[in-house]
Amino acid sequence: MFRSNSSQFDKLLDKATSNLKLEPDWPLILQICDLIRQGDVQPKYALASIKKKMTNSNPHVAMFSLNVLESCVKNCGSLVHDEIGTKNFMEQLKDTMKITTHENVKTKILELIQAWAYAFRNTPKYRSVQDTVNIMKTEGYKFPALKESDAMFSADTAPEWADGDCCHRCRVVFSIMQRKHHCRACGQVFCSQCTNKTCTLPKFGIEKEVRVCEACFEKVTKPTTS
Numbered sequence: 001m002f003r004s005n006s007s008q009f010d011k012l013l014d015k016a017t018s019n020l021k022l023e024p025d026w027p028l029i030l031q032i033c034d035l036i037r038q039g040d041v042q043p044k045y046a047l048a049s050i051k052k053k054m055t056n057s058n059p060h061v062a063m064f065s066l067n068v069l070e071s072c073v074k075n076c077g078s079l080v081h082d083e084i085g086t087k088n089f090m091e092q093l094k095d096t097m098k099i100t101t102h103e104n105v106k107t108k109i110l111e112l113i114q115a116w117a118y119a120f121r122n123t124p125k126y127r128s129v130q131d132t133v134n135i136m137k138t139e140g141y142k143f144p145a146l147k148e149s150d151a152m153f154s155a156d157t158a159p160e161w162a163d164g165d166c167c168h169r170c171r172v173v174f175s176i177m178q179r180k181h182h183c184r185a186c187g188q189v190f191c192s193q194c195t196n197k198t199c200t201l202p203k204f205g206i207e208k209e210v211r212v213c214e215a216c217f218e219k220v221t222k223p224t225t226s
């Protein structure tokens, strides 16, 4: 799935976090995000490399690595969220808080964890982030005021369409008379009865009414439990 372009990734990351830079090189940082989005580098590898830079003794290198991390979370959608939303990655961030001596780096890490907890407030699978905020608060960390703008992420990408010879919901077998249809929200394949609903999918940047399955119609149209 991933062509190993990690050497190109490493080169760009070294450049983006060079201590010779006076400020973040945003075009370069977005190129790094593209490598992840295109599948040129494994998200796990990318985040491990970024994390290594966070504990760099040079404050510029450490801070630039956080700028890269912040952009990856904002631009790469679930590819990166699935990595940073884990207990393991949250533990690594907490360790970094203990290792780094740079106050601005500590503050930035607190800002990021808090913004992600807010962004993922309705996503149970990333509950480790909110758990980490709660734990760190009991450990005495002072989180800065939340800037909601930090928690706005670009749209995730709509899922690829699955294939199958029967309806994902009612299991009816497809035939000339029983046609395949796809739900744009989950990408699964269904019979016409199980996808006779439509709705917009703003989170994927889909503003027109598109075909969705019963389950996704419920999820998208019922008010999210806060």
Ligand SMILES: O=P(O)(O)O[C@@H]1[C@H](O)[C@H](OP(=O)(O)O)[C@@H](O)[C@H](O)[C@H]1O
Residues within 6 Å of the ligand: 179, 180, 181, 182, 183, 211
């Ligand atoms: O029914 P057909 O003409 O064979 O083609 C199907 C339609 O194009 C469906 O579009 P839809 O989901 O918008 O209905 C699509 O989801 C299926 O993959 C195609 O096999």
Ligand SMILES: [Zn+2]
Residues within 6 Å of the ligand: 167, 168, 169, 170, 171, 172, 190, 191, 192, 193, 194
């Ligand atoms: Zn069906």
Ligand SMILES: [Zn+2]
Residues within 6 Å of the ligand: 183, 184, 185, 186, 187, 188, 212, 213, 214, 215, 216, 217
């Ligand atoms: Zn669906």
